[in-house]
Amino acid sequence: MVLKIAQITDTHLFADRKTAMRGLVTWDSLGDVVAEVRDWKPDVLLLTGDLTHRGEPQAYQHLIERIAPLNLPTYYIPGNHDQVDVLNQEFKDSPFLADNVFQRQGWQVLLLDSTLETAESGEGYVSEAQLQELEQSLTACSQPTVVVLHHHPIPMGIDWLDTIGVQNSQAFLNCLTRFPQVKLVLFGHVHLKFDELYQGIQFCGTPSTCKQVLREEAREQEAYPGFRGLRLFEDGTYQTEVIRSHPG
Numbered sequence: 001m002v003l004k005i006a007q008i009t010d011t012h013l014f015a016d017r018k019t020a021m022r023g024l025v026t027w028d029s030l031g032d033v034v035a036e037v038r039d040w041k042p043d044v045l046l047l048t049g050d051l052t053h054r055g056e057p058q059a060y061q062h063l064i065e066r067i068a069p070l071n072l073p074t075y076y077i078p079g080n081h082d083q084v085d086v087l088n089q090e091f092k093d094s095p096f097l098a099d100n101v102f103q104r105q106g107w108q109v110l111l112l113d114s115t116l117e118t119a120e121s122g123e124g125y126v127s128e129a130q131l132q133e134l135e136q137s138l139t140a141c142s143q144p145t146v147v148v149l150h151h152h153p154i155p156m157g158i159d160w161l162d163t164i165g166v167q168n169s170q171a172f173l174n175c176l177t178r179f180p181q182v183k184l185v186l187f188g189h190v191h192l193k194f195d196e197l198y199q200g201i202q203f204c205g206t207p208s209t210c211k212q213v214l215r216e217e218a219r220e221q222e223a224y225p226g227f228r229g230l231r232l233f234e235d236g237t238y239q240t241e242v243i244r245s246h247p248g
């Protein structure tokens, strides 16, 4: 048995579906990615922030219109572009689940809110309360664990981007590395594919469903919208891949 989880992130929807972000209509590109997610046949969906660009209720309703037909248990966290109260209000019904911890098929998934109310440039922070909750969940359950947050807790190697990650990442990493069951950390925010093993934990950055951040040496397909698929096996091993939709 395998648990298949799809991560969709940084959808940046607007109240008007025709609005483009840096030349790309985010409603359209999300539609292309959702078609790929449907074909991949996940069991669970994670939405990892920047779900809307400006936090309007209509923009969240557009997201529901795209996601609800997948009919998947859907967990979500906010990003720096979201309005948390509006998000929680709009996502109060099925298929959305407000839980920030769940266990399925021998795995535990922990979702953290890394948004910072006083942020000036979209930077993130893992609050003391979130760190305590993380520690409690990891102490209570030793099943293989995936930790999910919006902001990146390790550097991407891109100067401007690395100023807006988790500001107290060392406290977060110190907590994680005390618990050997932590296998993966998933995040959005960076709008690019990133995979790196750090102190035995796989850190995974996932492309946006719209515009990507491109490194100088990026190949053409790294500009394409995409999502991340995770296959979690009962023996505690995993596989992960990024699947992209071809624009146009």
Ligand SMILES: [Fe+2]
Pocket: 010, 012, 049, 050, 079, 189, 190, 191, 208
């Ligand atoms: Fe974003």
